[in-house]
Amino acid sequence: MAQTRKRNRGAGASKKRSKKLVNSGRGKEAVRVVALGKKPKTSAKTNPRSIEKRVSLEFFKWYSAGAKKAKKVGQPVRFTVEVLPDGSAKAIGTPVTIAPPNVSSLETSLKSARERGTIKIAEILKGEDMLTAGAFGSLIGASHETVNVRRGRGEILGLQGATRGVRYPSWQVTESGMPLPGLSELFEILGKQPWSVYRFLKTEHAELGGRTALEAMKAGQQKAVLGVAKNQMIGVVS
Incomplete structure (x- = not known):
């Protein structure tokens, strides 16, 4: 009987040794039992x-x-x-x-704008009022060589596109058969850019009573037109 009790006590001691007493230092109430050799279970979702x-x-x-x-x-x-x-x-x-990395939206927009501009220029130069140097020279009583020289000096407006030669708008000739007065000054103000001069002349301006610069110049308002051009360039620079 004594041997049986001894074996039972040994088994109990073995079980006790499989556990560890942890004391938090706050008295007996703080003692807790932690099982050794066991890992917390994790689900497939949290693993x-x-x-x-x-x-x-x-x-x-x-x-x-x-x-x-x-x-x-x-x-x-x-x-x-x-x-x-x-x-x-x-x-x-x-x-x-997605768009190719080397082609930005800005480049694409600029390319489209240039294409539209080229088409628009071609349409303008096909107009019946766009004359060759020889045909324009006959209007003002000058040879085509003289017309080219005066174009270089900014006294005559000549426009050029991608495929056609230089064309001269017939509407720049006054009723007296002379090139538009004040044109050379307008070239100086607008940076000697023929297409800039063209757009300015064909645009309606509130400062000119809603008339185009071309209409105002033909009406003898060269000074007013040049003033509008100067103000426009000041706005561009500022």
């Missing part, structure tokens, strides 16, 4: 390795879809992955094409 695996699968699934679309359309594509608070991730939407 870091499981989350990492699911994120990798999600990413590569959409990467594969994006790679196929990029190859098909011949352009880069973009897809968005949303990371959730628990560390998991999911893709949002479908892969979308």
Whole structure:
């Protein structure tokens, strides 16, 4: 009987040794028992390795879809992955094409504007009022060589496009058969740019009573027209 009690006491001591007493230093009430050799359980949703695996699968699934679309359309594509608070991730939407990295929206806009400008210039130069140097010279009683010389001095407006030669607007000739007076001064103010002079002459200006600069100059208001041009250039520079 004594041997049996001894064995039981030994078994009890063994069980007690499998546990550890932890004293927080605040009395007997603070003593708690912690089992040794046991790890906290983690679910598949909170297991870091499981989350990492699911994120990798999600990413590569959409990467594969994006790679196929990029190859098909011949352009880069973009897809968005949303990371959730628990560390998991999911893709949002479908892969979308994006503009090539070397072509900015500004460059594209400028290219379109230049193309529209080229088309507009070609249309203007095709007009019946646009004459060759020889035809314009016959209006003012001068040779085409003289017309070219006077164009170089800014006394005559000559316009040039991408494909056609220089054309001279017939409307710059006054009723007396002379080139528009004050034209050389207008060239000086507007930077000696023929197309800038053209646009200014054909534009209606509130300072001129809503008339175009061309109409005002033909009406003898050269001084007023030049004043408007100066104010316009001051606004551009300031």
